[in-house]
Amino acid sequence: MDVSAGNVEAINDGQVPFVEPGLREVLQRAVAAGMLSASTQTPSADAYIVAVPTPFTEGHSADLSYIEAAADGIAPKLTGGELVILESTSPPGATEHMAERILKARPDLSAGDLLVAHCPERVLPGRIMVEMITNDRIVGGLTVEAAQAAKVLYENFCTGEVLLTDAKTAEMAKLTENSFRDVNIAFANELSVICDQLGIDVWELIGLANHHPRVNIxxxxxxxxxxxxxxxxxxxxxxxxxxxxxxxxxxxxxxxxxxxxxxxxxxxxxxxxxxxxxxxxxxxxxxxxxxxxxxxxxxxxxxxxxxxxxxxxxxxxxxxxxxxxxxxxxxxxxxxxxxxxxxxxxxxxxxxxxxxxxxxxxxxxxxxxxxxxxxxxx
Missing domain, CATH: 3.40.50.720 (NAD(P)-binding Rossmann-like Domain)
Incomplete structure (x- = not known):
C-alpha cells in the first residue's frame, strides 16, 4: 500500500520508481507470478509491516504523523490476532504509540488482541537486495509473543540471525547504530577542516593513521x-x-x-x-x-x-x-x-x-x- 498513485501504478507494471541494483528483476518476477500487487488502499492482512518516513521537525523532534496515518489505515481492517510491525526508524516509544493509536480507534479490541513489534531495517542503499537477506535483524516486541511472531515472519527470508528484545530497545538500537556512524564521520569531517587550515592532505593523513592496528578513521x-x-x-x-x-x-x-x-x-x-x-x-x-x-x-x-x-x-x-x-x-x-x-x-x-x-x-x-x-x- 502506498499513498502515491504513481508508485502504485509503477509497481503493478513491474517498474521500480527509484534506483536500487537488483530490485527491478525481483519485482518483475513477483508481479508476473501474481505474488505482489500494490494499492492506494490498505487491504486486510494477517501481518502488516509499516515502513513510512519519520522526518524531524524544525525543532529536531520526530514527526510521527506518517506512522499515525498508517495506523489509522490499518485499524479498521483488524479482527484480532494480527501482527503489526513498525520498520520505520523511530524514537523510543514510537511502536507503543502506534499500538495505542490503533487501539484507541478500535475500543472493541484489547492490547492482547494484537501482536505489535519493532523491526528496524538495517540495509545500505545500493546493497539492499543483499543485506535485506544476509544482515542480522533486531526484533523488539511489545510482548514476548509479538517478538516471537515477528521472528517467524522474518525468518522466511532472512539468513542472518534474528535477535529478540523489547520494542524500546530495538528502536534505540537502530538510532545507536546510525549515531555511531555520524560521530565517526564528524571526526573525519572536522579533521578535513583542520587539515585544510594547516595545508595537510587529509586523505593521505587518514590513510597513514589507519595503518595503526586499532585506528579506522x-x-x-x-x-x-x-x-x-x-x-x-x-x-x-x-x-x-x-x-x-x-x-x-x-x-x-x-x-x-x-x-x-x-x-x-x-x-x-x-x-x-x-x-x-x-x-x-x-x-x-x-x-x-x-x-x-x-x-x-x-x-x-x-x-x-x-x-x-x-x-x-x-x-x-x-x-x-x-x-x-x-x-x-x-x-x-x-x-x-x-x-x-x-x-x-x-x-x-x-x-x-x-x-x-x-x-x-x-x-x-x-x-x-x-x-x-x-x-x-x-
Whole structure:
C-alpha cells in the first residue's frame, strides 16, 4: 500500500520508481507470478509491516504523523490476532504509540488482541537486495509473543540471525547504530577542516593513521545525508537533550560541512569572476544511487543558486532525469552531463563519488579549479 498513485501504478507494471541494483528483476518476477500487487488502499492482512518516513521537525523532534496515518489505515481492517510491525526508524516509544493509536480507534479490541513489534531495517542503499537477506535483524516486541511472531515472519527470508528484545530497545538500537556512524564521520569531517587550515592532505593523513592496528578513521565528505544518519541522532538528542552532548555536537559538525564547502566555491568564484560556470558533480546523498533525501550536495546546490545568482551552475547527476523542484525553479541552474561540465565549467566541485566520476581521465581536469570534497581527484 502506498499513498502515491504513481508508485502504485509503477509497481503493478513491474517498474521500480527509484534506483536500487537488483530490485527491478525481483519485482518483475513477483508481479508476473501474481505474488505482489500494490494499492492506494490498505487491504486486510494477517501481518502488516509499516515502513513510512519519520522526518524531524524544525525543532529536531520526530514527526510521527506518517506512522499515525498508517495506523489509522490499518485499524479498521483488524479482527484480532494480527501482527503489526513498525520498520520505520523511530524514537523510543514510537511502536507503543502506534499500538495505542490503533487501539484507541478500535475500543472493541484489547492490547492482547494484537501482536505489535519493532523491526528496524538495517540495509545500505545500493546493497539492499543483499543485506535485506544476509544482515542480522533486531526484533523488539511489545510482548514476548509479538517478538516471537515477528521472528517467524522474518525468518522466511532472512539468513542472518534474528535477535529478540523489547520494542524500546530495538528502536534505540537502530538510532545507536546510525549515531555511531555520524560521530565517526564528524571526526573525519572536522579533521578535513583542520587539515585544510594547516595545508595537510587529509586523505593521505587518514590513510597513514589507519595503518595503526586499532585506528579506522572514516572518509570525510561534504556533509552527511540520507534518511538515516542525518536524521536518527536527533531522535536521541530529543529524547535525552542534556545527556546527548557528543551526539549533538557530531550532528552540528556534519550539518556545518556544506557551508564550509560553499565557502571554498565562493573563493573560486572570486578568482574566476561571479559569472563563472560551476559544475556540481553529484546531487545524491551517496554514490551510485538517485536518493536525494537530506543530501548535503543538494543543499550546497540550493544555497549556491541563491547566493551566486550571476554564476551559471551545472548540476551533474547521472542518476536523475530532471532537477528536483528546489533547483528547477532557479534560473541559473541546469542539469548537465559530464562532457558538458568538463567542457564549459571553470570550477569543478566533486560532491558525490559516483563511479562515472571516478572513471574520468585526470587529464580532463587540467585547467579547471577543482574542489574535491571526496578525495577521488587528488
Amino acid at each position: 572514516l572518509q570525510p565528505g561534504p556533509g552527511v545525508g540520507g534518511h538515516c544518519i542525518a536524521v536518527d541522532p536527533w531522535f536521541i538528542v530529543d529524547a535525552a537533550p542534556e545527556a546527548a552532548r557528543l551526539i549533538r555536537t557530531a550532528r552540528e559538525t556534519n550539518d556545518a560541512k556544506p557551508e564550509w564547502v560553499l565557502g571554498r566555491i565562493e573563493q573560486a568564484l572570486e578568482h574566476h569572476g561571479r559569472e563563472a560556470t560551476v559544475a556540481l558533480m553529484g546531487l545524491a546523498f551517496k554514490a551510485d544511487i538517485d536518493d536525494l533525501r537530506e543530501s548535503p550536495s543538494l543543499s550546497i546546490a540550493e544555497r549556491l543558486a541563491e547566493r551566486a545568482p550571476e554564476a551559471r551552475i551545472l548540476a551533474v547527476e547521472p542518476h536523475i532525469e530532471e532537477l528536483p523542484k528546489s533547483l528547477a525553479q532557479a534560473s541559473n541552474v541546469s542539469l548537465a552531463g559530464i562532457d558538458q561540465a568538463l567542457g564549459s565549467a571553470q570550477v569543478l566541485v566533486l560532491l558525490v563519488d559516483h563511479g562515472q566520476f571516478k572513471a574520468i581521465d585526470p587529464a580532463r581536469l587540467a585547467g579547471h579549479t577543482v574542489i574535491d570534497s571526496r578525495g577521488i581527484w587528488r
